[in-house]
Each structure stands twice: as C-alpha cells, then as structure tokens.
Amino acid sequence: MRYSIFSAACMASGSSAARFMLHMPATQLLNPSTLLSTTHATLQASGAPVDAHLTRSNSFNFNNVSAGSYLATVHCRDYVFEPLRIDVSMEETVEGSGELKEVVRAWQTFVGNEWDNKGESRGEGSNGLVIEVKPLAPKYYYNERSGFAPLSFLKSPMILMALFSMVLIFGMPYLMENMDPETKAEFEEMQKKSPLSSGTNPAQQLQNFDLASWMAGKTETGVSSRGQSPAPQSKKRS
Amino acid sequence: MRFDAALALAACLAPAAAVFEDDAHHIDFHYALLGLPKHDATFFQKPFAGSKASLLYTISQNQTIGVVNPKDGALVWRQASSHDGAGPGLLRSGEGQDTVVSAAGDRISAWSASDGRLVWETRVAGATVEDLEILEQEDGITDTEAKDAIVLLGNGKPGVKRLDGKTGRTKWTFEDASGDTPFQVSTSPTTIYYISLHTPMIGASKLRVTSLSPITGKKLDQYTLSSDSDIQSREHILFAGANTAAPLIAWTDVANKVLKINIIGTKGVSTFHAPSGEPVERIILHAPDRVNSLAHFLVEYQTAVGHSADVYHVDLKKSTISKAYSLPALKGKGTFTTSTSDANVYFTRVTAEEVTVVSSVSHGVLGRWPVRGTPALAGAYPVHGTSEVVVKADSATAVRSAILFSNGQWSLIRNGEIAWTRPEFLSRVVSAVWAELPEEEEALAHKLEAEGDRNLVSAYIHRVERHIRDLEHFPAWLQNIPNRVLGNVIGKSEESAIEEIHHDTFGFHKLVIVVTERGRLAALDVGSKGKVVWHIDLNQFSPKTTFHSPSMRAFAGYVEVKDASLEGSIYINSTTGGLISSQDIEVRSNVAAEGQSLISFDLVDGDLEGFLDTKSSPEAIWTFEPPKGERIISYTARPVKDPVASIGKVLGDRRVLYKYLNPNLVLVTTVVESSRTASVYLLDSASGQLLHTSSHRDVDVSRPISSTISENWFSYSFTIDSKSATSSRGYQLVVAEMYESPLPDDRGPLGASPNASTLQPSEGNGDAAKPHVLLQTWHIPEEISHMTVTQTRQGITSRELLVTLPASNSIVGIPRQAIDPRRPIGRDPTAQEQSEGLTKYTPMILFDPKWHLNHKYELIGVKNVITSESGIESTSLVFAYGLDIFGTRVAPSFAFDILGKGFNKVQMLLTVVALFVSVLFVAPLVQRKQINSLWTT
Structure with a gap:
C-alpha cells in the first residue's frame, strides 16, 4: 500500500x-x-x-x-x-x-x-x-416561503374543481333552454330514470337534508361500507 | 460529478424544516462575544492609512481578537484563539499601518486591520510571547512601509526578536542567558530596552534594563535599578512605558504610599508620595503611547471611597520628572483614559456620572458631559477604557470612550450618551439550565384539588369566588385586545415584556440561567431574542471564593449553584436573581413515590458505580468496570423527561416493530489508547446490566467522541485515525435503534407479562430482555464536538439530532429520517419501505446548508447545546453556549400547530370582506329568484 x-x-x-x-x-x-x-x-x-x-x-x-x-x-x-x-x-x-x-x-x-x-x-x-x-x-441556508401567485392558485385541483362545478351550475340551465324540445324531453326522461334523482325534487331533498344523521353515517350505504372496511388499520394509516 | 450528485441526493433525501429567511434573525439570536477586553490592548485605530473612520480593536482576556465598529458596536471581524495558549494575549498596531499584530502563546500573527485576514504568522516553538511592540521609528525616521515588530519571549527561551513587518521573518534575535524573568520591551526612537526582573539568590529583586540596537540586536548597555525590596514579582511593577518619547518604568512600595519612577535609559529614580488621607488601594499610570507626543503622564490613585490623579511632566533634556498639577479627588469610582492628537495629550476622566476632558498641559477642563445612564449600566462603575477626543480651539468638541464597566458591560460613551453596550460578561458560559418557573397552572390545579375535598356548597362558593377574583384581570385583558389585534394584523407585534413570561401563549419565552467561568450569573429570555433579564455577580455572595467552573441545577423557582471551591451551594431566585437562603426553600420530596428509591450513578476511580439514593452508606449496588486497558471517557444517560408518543414503529405492511423503551439507559464510551479502539456500552442504570456493546478500531482517541441517547436510539461519532492503513478517512457517525424483538408484531420474551423487572430478571420470564439493536454508520464531512436531541412536549414530533461542528462554527439539525438505520443497503427501497419514508442507504451524510440552525451566524467556541420543550408540540427550544451564545427554536416536523409568518392575515381578512360584500350583493338576487319561483309554481 x-x-x-x-x-x-x-x-x-x-x-x-x-x-x-x-x-x-x-x-x-x-x-x-x-x-x-x-x-x-x-x-x-x-x-x-x-x-x-x-x-x-x-x-x-x-x-x-x-x-x-x-x-x-x-x-x-x-x-x-x-x-x-x-x-x-x-x-x-x-x-x-x-x-x-x-x-x-x-x-x-x-x-x-x-x-x-x-x-x-x-x-x-x-x-x-x-x-x-x-x-x-x-450554500443556501434559507427555505423559500411559497408566496401567493395567481397562476399557481389557478392550477390547484381544488380551484379547478370549483371552477368546473361553477360552469356546470351556471351553464346547464342555458344549455337546457337552448335544447330543442325533443331532446329535452328525452333528457328529462333519462333524469327521472336515474337513481340519483329518483322521484323527489333535488332542491327539496337538499332542503330537507339532515346533516346530523348524515354525519352519523345513518344511511344504509354508509353502514355497509363501514362494516367492510378494515377500520382500525385505516385509522393508523392516517 | 460524484460529489454534486451526492449533494443533490442529500438535499432531496430529507426535506427538513429549514430556517425561513423572514424568520431568521427574528426567532433566533446570537451574541457574538469577545470576552472582557484587556486594557493595554484596546485602542481606536484607522484600519488603513487615509481611512476616514477608525475602528475599535481589542484582544480579550480569553485571547479573542475583536474589531468593533464604534458607531453601533457591531462586530467587524474577530479571530478566536483556538489554542488555550499560555502567556498574555497581546495586540499592537503601528501608526498608519493596515495591519494589527497579535501574540498569544507561541504564535505571533499579523492581521489585515480592515477585514481580519491573516498577513503572516510566526511560531516560536517552545516559548511564549511575553511582550510585543511595534518599532515606530528607526534612528528617528518613521518607516512608512510595514513596521517591524519587537517580540519578547519568555518561558524557556528568553530573548528578544525583531520580526519583519511584511513577512514575519526574524531579522535578529537577542538571547538572554542570564536566567532573569523577562518582563517587557520598550522602544525609543533610537534604542530598544529589554526590561527583566533579576532575582538573585539572596536579597531583593532588581530591575535589569538592557538596551539593544534596533538594527543589529546587539547589546549596547545594561544597568540594574535597585528597588529596595519593593519588587518581589512582576505584579509589583506598575508600568513600563511603551513607545513614548521617554519610556518610563514605575513601581510602588507594598503599602502604595511611595511611587518610584525611572526614565528608562537613565539611572536616576524619582520618588513621589501618594496623597495622604485615605489609604491608596491601587495606583495606575496612564501615559500616551505615541512617539511624537508630549512626554506627560497621569498617575491615578484609587482609594476605597474615591479616586484622584496627578499629572507629571518629563523634562527630556534634564531627564527629570516634575509634578504639573493635580486633578481633584472625586467620590466614587472612575477611570482615566489617554488620547493624543498630534503632539498634544489629553486625559479623559470617566465616572458613572460624568465625562471630563483635560489637557496634559494645564488643569483647565476642556469639555464636560454628564452621562445619561442606562438600565444596563445601573450600579456599575467604569473599570478601564480608551478614548478618542476631538479638540478645536482649546475646547473638546467631541469625545468617545469605550469603557469596560464593573458589571462586565463594554460600552461606548459618546459625548455623555451611551451609544451601545456589549454584554461581554456573557462570554465563556460554562453551565446553563432552563429555569423552571413556579407555574400558575399548578396553582390552579391545587385550587381545583382543594374544591374536591369540600362539601358541595362550600366548593361552589369557592369556585364562584375564584371566578370573581379572576374578573379583575378582565378590564386589562379587554384593553389589550385592540393592541394585540392590530399588532397581529400588521405583523409587527411588539416583543412582549419580561413580565409576560408567565402569560406566554406558545411557551417560547423560557428563561435560561447561565453561569460563566468567573461566577457571573445571568438569565436570558430565549423567546425575546435573548434579552438579559437580570445578571448578578456570584462573588458578592461569597467574596472569598474564586469561581472556576460553577455548575447549576434548576428547581421550581430557583437554581442551585455549586462550585468546587465553594462550600455548600448558593440558591438564586430564577425570576429576580435574588439570593435565597437555604431555609426558605421548602425541602422538596424526592420525585420517587413512596416505597421506591432512586439510583444514582457516578464515575468512581474509573469505574461507573450505581448507588441507592436513600441509603446513607455509599455502597455501590452495581459497578461497571470496563475491560482491562479501557478508560471511560464519558457517559450519557437518557434524559429524565423524554416523552415517547408511540411504543412501536409501524412498518409499510401495517405490522409493528416494538421499540425498546427503558427509562434507565446509560451509554458509556471507553477508549484504549494503545490499540486506538473505542467502545460503547449500553447499560441499564437500575440493575447495572450490560445491554449492548459495540467496538470500533482505528479511532483517533485524542479527538472528541460525542454521544447522545434518546427514546429508543443512540448515536455517537468519532474520527478515524490515519496511523493504521485504514480503508477510509474522515469522520463517522453511528446511529443505533433498539427494538424489543427483531420480528415485527412480537414483543420479545417479556411480551406477555404485565410487569417486568430488570433487577430480578430470573423471576420473570427467563433472562432480562436485551434489545435488538440495529446499527448503521455514515461518513460525515466534519468533526462533531457535541450532540444532543430536540425535545418536545409530547414526543409526537419527530426528533432531530443536533450536532455541533466546531470547524465550520455551526450547529446542524440532522433529521431522524436521514439517519434511520433501517435504510435498505445496496438496493432500492421496496414500495412498503418507501411508504415508511426509507431511502436507499448512502455511505455518507453531507450536511445540507438548510439543516444549519445558525444559518449565517458563526458560532465560535460552542461547548454545549441544551434543548427544551416549548408550549406547543411542534417546536423545541434550542440554546447553545460557550464563547458565544445562540438561541433559536426548531420545528423538525414543520410548525403544524402554529401559523407562521407565511400566513397572510391581511389577505385572509380581505377574503372575508370580499365574501361578505359578495353575499350582500347576491342576497337580493336570490331573494327575488325565490319569490319568482313561488309565484310561478
């Protein structure tokens, strides 16, 4: 050596x-x-x-x-x-x-x-x-703080989702109005059949919404899903 | 490049919480200290010829050279002596030079005066420098280029050297073989005088003055001055004048009654009598140090009650000294400083109340300024100082004096105003503790407890009474609200006052009590940028003691100070700094509950021994004797307060590795010098049982081996020795984790039993459970002198290993993630390991600059770092001490429970306002629509 x-x-x-x-x-x-x-x-x-x-x-x-x-x-x-x-x-x-x-x-x-x-x-x-x-x-010693930038603000998925739903809420009525009556009727038929708005008026449903029971997971679907999920482990994961 | 790649890897590996730029200098503080400045080596000087402003140069008692801007007291540059060299620290500067020359121990260095870079350095092996002078003139001609330095050597090789001012090379050497004690050198325009103390076998000491030729260094003449047994040692000599036109040597008799002065180069001794009346305690001679100044000097007499001074003139032609005038005696303490302007000499008298300037020619006062005191200097008196005077038309228009005060504050008085103060008394802290305040919460808990014992009605009345009493704080609280809200929104919340330590929401305002080498005790508020809350001198409580390295322990409301030279201990109130007599302290029952006893341990004759606290007989219940040849160099115990949030580590596949959590862990480090081996032993301090051993060969045992232990892991670092043919070089960091079992979801042999004892393992299930230790080693680029771990309230926040790097003057917080011994080696981590946050093992850890807690500060001489929990979980308080003092707070898992400065409160308010306005606009629209829909359906 x-x-x-x-x-x-x-x-x-x-x-x-x-x-x-x-x-x-x-x-x-x-x-x-x-x-x-x-x-x-x-x-x-x-x-x-x-x-x-x-x-x-x-x-x-x-x-x-x-x-x-x-x-x-x-x-x-x-x-x-x-x-x-x-x-x-x-x-x-x-x-x-x-x-x-x-x-x-x-x-x-x-x-x-x-x-x-x-x-x-x-x-x-x-x-x-x-x-x-x-x-x-x-040597750079300092961490940069992420400041407020409008572009990055727009890029965030939450804002994009909000913007999309805004477009839907405000744009749909106009779309519906501009549809020709036949397609409109067809569309309404489809909506009636769909399980989402089965029978009742969605607005009415929204007004009668029981927040407390929803949070307690009172709906049938919620209970069944809870029963299946490995609850303690998922808690640890968080 | 490989290094770059590694750097990039290290950077992306651990996104640790670094210091934010807007937090830096706000959440942390740094006292860049020098130590107490030395009188003869503190001066104003222009950093280069033709510079407009002068700087203040000093060398402190711990041989740190410091240059301070006289305007604001900011440090321009400093050089700390890395070697605790013997001999005095000296600093000299030639007129019109751009260098300053320092000497400490055996090193003579010239520094660039403006930026502190080295110009040259010379070492005199086997000797110490006793005195240093700059040769201002040679044969009456001022050298315009670099001026040479004259060095007096002592301790082994007495002699005088002349060093070249440009390169530091020796021009000539005069060796003194007479066996005298070298005392000082002094230069005059034509001759160099070497003054030594000649101590014959019989009779009194004599002063021997040898004159040397500046050009050749040859002896020209020699004479002795009889001192009539006044001088026994060098302390008895008052002054040996440096660089004056007529260098002087002065001494007194033991009773300080008679002053004897000799003009060096002549044999006559003039005798003067000290003023009668009060016995003189100290005589100080102040003389100008410029060659071309008038040969006038001032003798200061200090008595127990006051001080006075006489001014003397030297007649160069006749070689006589005559008294010119006296300055009136003043009550109280004060000091004099000398300053020159052209040939004129001015004396500035500084007392705690007043600054006056007189000329050396006549006693008429040229300027007088009353001193406006500040709280920092309350009760202190000036000890020594240096001044700059501006005199125009026979009246002093401006004077600034850098004065060391008796309480250790170094301050600049500019025309009677205190321009700045530097708390130099804080340098060289040897021990520091977090003060435990008598908590209010505890008092509340006691009150609530009291309610539990009473019957329902009286308890209810008690509760209501307490609430009514609390109401008295309500108006003040209400009044404060506007201020607080405004301060919060603007973001310029004023630092809360010291009284607010008790009402501190986040628990950042914690007091640290520090004690310095010399027995000065101070309390600093870490939350408000290290503000000195109080400071006292311990010597006032025990005047006879000379403190060497006091140690402290904190209790609720007070600290206990101990020192080797102190009998018993001193108790000091943590919040006020007042003395508490030991009777006032209620004897606190031990932490141990009934029926239990504590085991303490200590090093006894090289073995580690454990004792039962309750037993009076000091009989060891266990002894750890290192194997033959090994020497224990240090031991570290797990902190008493070390909360652990989770008893296991959840793996990627949701199984759990259970941590080995034993509160009684001690890590012992031993070395063997001959074979250059270092070993660490992990002990159980209750039973003395050995739990784990690891050993390393080729360790440089002369370098520090630092270690720490926390939770279920320990770490240590060492330097690799080059003497043997090692395969790698540099410094290593070892981190080990302890688990109950190598298998996940398994709690080892004690898993099923509810109780376990380390003392009687055989009664339990088999042997005492030994931990399963995972150990990993990394190369690190620098030596670690000390390490510790952050502490938080609940232990939920991940910990950070804080290491002190003396070479780069910094403290680095290494995230635990980066030094996880479970990092996979030689392969990429599996998906499960990745979900745990494990990355591939790399053999080195490079300290990312973002890990540095001190960022741009340079922490010199850090001895120890202590950490404490704050009021919130995410944050740990850090305090480092040594020569410098540094404090900060760290959030290893980011500040998750407090809003940082990045949170824009104004923006939030604006958003709320905008939403409110939009609601106002939209509300009528919605209403109209609803009405319309009712009509249409």
Whole structure:
C-alpha cells in the first residue's frame, strides 16, 4: 500500500517538513476576496488537525507539514469546497542517490469513499507547491416561503374543481333552454330514470337534508361500507 | 460529478424544516462575544492609512481578537484563539499601518486591520510571547512601509526578536542567558530596552534594563535599578512605558504610599508620595503611547471611597520628572483614559456620572458631559477604557470612550450618551439550565384539588369566588385586545415584556440561567431574542471564593449553584436573581413515590458505580468496570423527561416493530489508547446490566467522541485515525435503534407479562430482555464536538439530532429520517419501505446548508447545546453556549400547530370582506329568484 510506504519513509527520514499552499483562484462562481476572514482550512491525519487562516492573497499556507497522508478541507460559511487528499512524502530525487526531498501530491477525494479512491490530480511538486481549491456550490441556508401567485392558485385541483362545478351550475340551465324540445324531453326522461334523482325534487331533498344523521353515517350505504372496511388499520394509516 | 450528485441526493433525501429567511434573525439570536477586553490592548485605530473612520480593536482576556465598529458596536471581524495558549494575549498596531499584530502563546500573527485576514504568522516553538511592540521609528525616521515588530519571549527561551513587518521573518534575535524573568520591551526612537526582573539568590529583586540596537540586536548597555525590596514579582511593577518619547518604568512600595519612577535609559529614580488621607488601594499610570507626543503622564490613585490623579511632566533634556498639577479627588469610582492628537495629550476622566476632558498641559477642563445612564449600566462603575477626543480651539468638541464597566458591560460613551453596550460578561458560559418557573397552572390545579375535598356548597362558593377574583384581570385583558389585534394584523407585534413570561401563549419565552467561568450569573429570555433579564455577580455572595467552573441545577423557582471551591451551594431566585437562603426553600420530596428509591450513578476511580439514593452508606449496588486497558471517557444517560408518543414503529405492511423503551439507559464510551479502539456500552442504570456493546478500531482517541441517547436510539461519532492503513478517512457517525424483538408484531420474551423487572430478571420470564439493536454508520464531512436531541412536549414530533461542528462554527439539525438505520443497503427501497419514508442507504451524510440552525451566524467556541420543550408540540427550544451564545427554536416536523409568518392575515381578512360584500350583493338576487319561483309554481 502506498500509504504505508509513506509512513516508512517518514520514519526513515526522522523529521521532514513540507510547505505548500492552498490557493483559491477567482472563478465565475466566486470572487475569493469577498470571503469572510473566518474561512479556514484544516489538514487532518491523526490528532488535532492543522489549521490555517485565510490570508490576504486568498490562500492558506501550511508550513512544517510532516510526511503523511492528509485530508484537506476548506471550511467556509458561504461556499462548499471540494475535499482534497494531500500526500506528503520524502522521496529520492535521483534513484539511489540517497538524497531525500519532500514531494507533495494532491488529489480530489470523496466523502464516504475509500481513501485509495482518488479523483483528479490537483497538483504534484516539491516544497512550495500551490494547490488550487475550487468551490463546488454556494450554500443556501434559507427555505423559500411559497408566496401567493395567481397562476399557481389557478392550477390547484381544488380551484379547478370549483371552477368546473361553477360552469356546470351556471351553464346547464342555458344549455337546457337552448335544447330543442325533443331532446329535452328525452333528457328529462333519462333524469327521472336515474337513481340519483329518483322521484323527489333535488332542491327539496337538499332542503330537507339532515346533516346530523348524515354525519352519523345513518344511511344504509354508509353502514355497509363501514362494516367492510378494515377500520382500525385505516385509522393508523392516517 | 460524484460529489454534486451526492449533494443533490442529500438535499432531496430529507426535506427538513429549514430556517425561513423572514424568520431568521427574528426567532433566533446570537451574541457574538469577545470576552472582557484587556486594557493595554484596546485602542481606536484607522484600519488603513487615509481611512476616514477608525475602528475599535481589542484582544480579550480569553485571547479573542475583536474589531468593533464604534458607531453601533457591531462586530467587524474577530479571530478566536483556538489554542488555550499560555502567556498574555497581546495586540499592537503601528501608526498608519493596515495591519494589527497579535501574540498569544507561541504564535505571533499579523492581521489585515480592515477585514481580519491573516498577513503572516510566526511560531516560536517552545516559548511564549511575553511582550510585543511595534518599532515606530528607526534612528528617528518613521518607516512608512510595514513596521517591524519587537517580540519578547519568555518561558524557556528568553530573548528578544525583531520580526519583519511584511513577512514575519526574524531579522535578529537577542538571547538572554542570564536566567532573569523577562518582563517587557520598550522602544525609543533610537534604542530598544529589554526590561527583566533579576532575582538573585539572596536579597531583593532588581530591575535589569538592557538596551539593544534596533538594527543589529546587539547589546549596547545594561544597568540594574535597585528597588529596595519593593519588587518581589512582576505584579509589583506598575508600568513600563511603551513607545513614548521617554519610556518610563514605575513601581510602588507594598503599602502604595511611595511611587518610584525611572526614565528608562537613565539611572536616576524619582520618588513621589501618594496623597495622604485615605489609604491608596491601587495606583495606575496612564501615559500616551505615541512617539511624537508630549512626554506627560497621569498617575491615578484609587482609594476605597474615591479616586484622584496627578499629572507629571518629563523634562527630556534634564531627564527629570516634575509634578504639573493635580486633578481633584472625586467620590466614587472612575477611570482615566489617554488620547493624543498630534503632539498634544489629553486625559479623559470617566465616572458613572460624568465625562471630563483635560489637557496634559494645564488643569483647565476642556469639555464636560454628564452621562445619561442606562438600565444596563445601573450600579456599575467604569473599570478601564480608551478614548478618542476631538479638540478645536482649546475646547473638546467631541469625545468617545469605550469603557469596560464593573458589571462586565463594554460600552461606548459618546459625548455623555451611551451609544451601545456589549454584554461581554456573557462570554465563556460554562453551565446553563432552563429555569423552571413556579407555574400558575399548578396553582390552579391545587385550587381545583382543594374544591374536591369540600362539601358541595362550600366548593361552589369557592369556585364562584375564584371566578370573581379572576374578573379583575378582565378590564386589562379587554384593553389589550385592540393592541394585540392590530399588532397581529400588521405583523409587527411588539416583543412582549419580561413580565409576560408567565402569560406566554406558545411557551417560547423560557428563561435560561447561565453561569460563566468567573461566577457571573445571568438569565436570558430565549423567546425575546435573548434579552438579559437580570445578571448578578456570584462573588458578592461569597467574596472569598474564586469561581472556576460553577455548575447549576434548576428547581421550581430557583437554581442551585455549586462550585468546587465553594462550600455548600448558593440558591438564586430564577425570576429576580435574588439570593435565597437555604431555609426558605421548602425541602422538596424526592420525585420517587413512596416505597421506591432512586439510583444514582457516578464515575468512581474509573469505574461507573450505581448507588441507592436513600441509603446513607455509599455502597455501590452495581459497578461497571470496563475491560482491562479501557478508560471511560464519558457517559450519557437518557434524559429524565423524554416523552415517547408511540411504543412501536409501524412498518409499510401495517405490522409493528416494538421499540425498546427503558427509562434507565446509560451509554458509556471507553477508549484504549494503545490499540486506538473505542467502545460503547449500553447499560441499564437500575440493575447495572450490560445491554449492548459495540467496538470500533482505528479511532483517533485524542479527538472528541460525542454521544447522545434518546427514546429508543443512540448515536455517537468519532474520527478515524490515519496511523493504521485504514480503508477510509474522515469522520463517522453511528446511529443505533433498539427494538424489543427483531420480528415485527412480537414483543420479545417479556411480551406477555404485565410487569417486568430488570433487577430480578430470573423471576420473570427467563433472562432480562436485551434489545435488538440495529446499527448503521455514515461518513460525515466534519468533526462533531457535541450532540444532543430536540425535545418536545409530547414526543409526537419527530426528533432531530443536533450536532455541533466546531470547524465550520455551526450547529446542524440532522433529521431522524436521514439517519434511520433501517435504510435498505445496496438496493432500492421496496414500495412498503418507501411508504415508511426509507431511502436507499448512502455511505455518507453531507450536511445540507438548510439543516444549519445558525444559518449565517458563526458560532465560535460552542461547548454545549441544551434543548427544551416549548408550549406547543411542534417546536423545541434550542440554546447553545460557550464563547458565544445562540438561541433559536426548531420545528423538525414543520410548525403544524402554529401559523407562521407565511400566513397572510391581511389577505385572509380581505377574503372575508370580499365574501361578505359578495353575499350582500347576491342576497337580493336570490331573494327575488325565490319569490319568482313561488309565484310561478
């Protein structure tokens, strides 16, 4: 494993200290000069993370970083930044020369993925390497309230239903009047046969409507349907 | 991009209740605090040369650098020290510079003065910075570019360093191997003076002054000042002048009777006598810190009853000090501040009643303003401050002074008016509790109960009497109606007064009692934007105690304060802040009913032990001893008040998984340093029985492991250690749910029995029921330092896991839905699972910005978060404390029982009016039609 080689190299060299810089370039998404001074970057490996404040030149300086594999995170109030994997190692400049030099490598990394699952390389070099960090997205903290919009109001099914029934109530009499007498008679015949308005005047029915008994489910159909329905479960469902 | 996809997934996964933009800054409040400002490191300064307005810079006693706009007291920027560094916190600024230089512990940093960004940072390994100065002039020439900093190091590697003002690189180092205690550095236009305390084996301490060349750092000269055994330690030195044209060093004798002053660079010591009369308690020397100002200074004498001052002039040519004039003694406490304008020096005297400005040249008063007091400063006196004076034609036209008052308020007095006050005494709260008010409802319940005991007639009379008594509130209530209705409709309901805490409909106005490190107690109303209801200093009740980290417990109507250094406890009334003697408190019977006893538990010698409360002998009834090598780092118990609405979880197929609900659950976290293992143990605190264990390898045991437990689930988080070759890195969150049985519709071995005992399980049906634990782990992008759970009145509302993220200075509420351990792994949820709201398991949880409770606020140094129920079921109150104070309310299942701001009351009224008008129009039409239909049929 690459990482164990690093740690072995670290042991061998005793103390090594690399120096690199995370830099935020100006992009269309972000003008880094507008970021708050509380923006900071951390390098986490083992123990307390190394912390670096945002500098005037929109960068985070890390000095004296010992060899190892680090998770670099930029913490910012207004933007999400991609996490990076930064490996610091001591390597021979020329094979067999014995001369060790710090090498810094940076890749993308992904939360919830294996550490060896590296993304795109974000830079490789010796001391003083500048690694660019890019913002992924601005952070939106607030929920929008759905305000009053006439169009969405009209789109709602309740309003559509109401409008439809309005059209029926007001439009039907005119339709009936405009019908020729034969079809009208036929229509009335049909209405009489239909179970909905069997015998009585619907208006009269409406006037004599007993709300209390209806709510108590007194009609025969209501009782039968209740008996069949799995009542307790349907209550739980609600 | 994978990360984007994950982000989008996380966003759509849990449509949690986020903060509405119009609610933000209204339902929540944030005190961005600094701590008490330090006298020598508080100053007005222009953020860059040529700036029109100056800002107020300070470093506080807890080493937080803060910059405040002097106009309104708003914070411009601040940098909190993340390391509790030793040594003093120092902040200096050169004239006309666009940086400020700070030092704390072993770090010296330069910050951009206008926005607080880092310019450079230097660390001196193995030493602490004792003093810091800016080299204003070099060889009499003012450096127009970045001015260099002179740093005095102590503690291990004593010496003086000169740091480049642009880069922070060391220009030279002077090492002091004499073994003296470094005290201070002082610069003059030509020389750098290094003052140290020389303590020989025999005899009194001496002051040793070493002059160094600013260019090379080489020692030019050295002399010692005999102090005649006045100086034993550095506390006895009053002043060592910084950056004045004639730097001074001053000290007194033990009785504060004689003042001795030496002009640094000369060997003569001038002696002055303190005013006779009242014994002087404290002498403070105020001198200007600008190079080109007149060499005048003021000595303030504080006595028990008043204060007075003398002004002295230094003759640079003759190197003599002479007294110029005296300022009259005033009764009461006050302070002096120094300000310069060109070469002139002005002294501002600030008392609680008056601000006066005098010139250092003569004693004539240039300006006088009476101070209009505010309730926040009632009874307090100025402790120290800094001033800016505008003088035109020999009269002071304006003066503003940033004054720290004795009650911990930092305020700005502008021409006698209090422009703003910052409640800096609230910083570094160590303990907070929700105050339990003596409830009126309870009183009503008692009255009704009393009726039950009487006969019918007297009970009826009692009831009528009570109703008549209640009628006296009726006129006031009636009078209030128009105001309330109007306020409601316009939507600008004025925040109700503090007296209204008792008459609070929604229960948002809850008092939180906080106590700070230094023993200051305050009550905040969370419902009305954290208004400070009262605050007191505990030291007035026990003057001898120095509070370190007091702890509190809340009872109905009062709180009990305890401290390690305090004998017994102090009882404070929750609503008034008054002291209650322990006799006045009725001894409350324990919560346990007759025949029952409570079991308490505590850490004893690294083991967790349970005790019977009633027994006087402290003999443990159970002991939890962690396996060999493991160390208990924390334990969390299920909250005492943790209502659960449903005993089961209904599955998609209408079967029920029964929750394991045990009120006596304790979660113990242990670590093994050597093998980097962390384990959690779930105990039953009544029997001490172990219910569940889980263990994790490759844990960074030096980082915080936070945990919480509620209802039938617990969670904890930890950091993965990189030392071993782990397959993944970062931080993990573990959530576990406990059920009575793995099978739905099954209640486990105890299902049939009506009673069960954890103490004597064998008498019941078989062994004690152990929960069936479902456990799931997620990767999280940040470290969690503390976690807790929201609380509501009935527990119907779904809970939210509140986690504190120290790296991004925020508190995040993770909805329970997102961290359900039953989320299907490696497959899409079935239709039934979907109906339960379960989504496919993803190995990571990214914190959606909408989950942040603090939205744009930045909460620095949050130590703890406490939650409480409000008056309505949907809402839980949240209060976070530490360096900052933050309070809000959350509705994890949305505010279903209260109308939010989105409800347009005007629109509703207009609709009603429109309907009414249309009815008026339609009514005659209908009537006509009905009459017509009667005639026609």
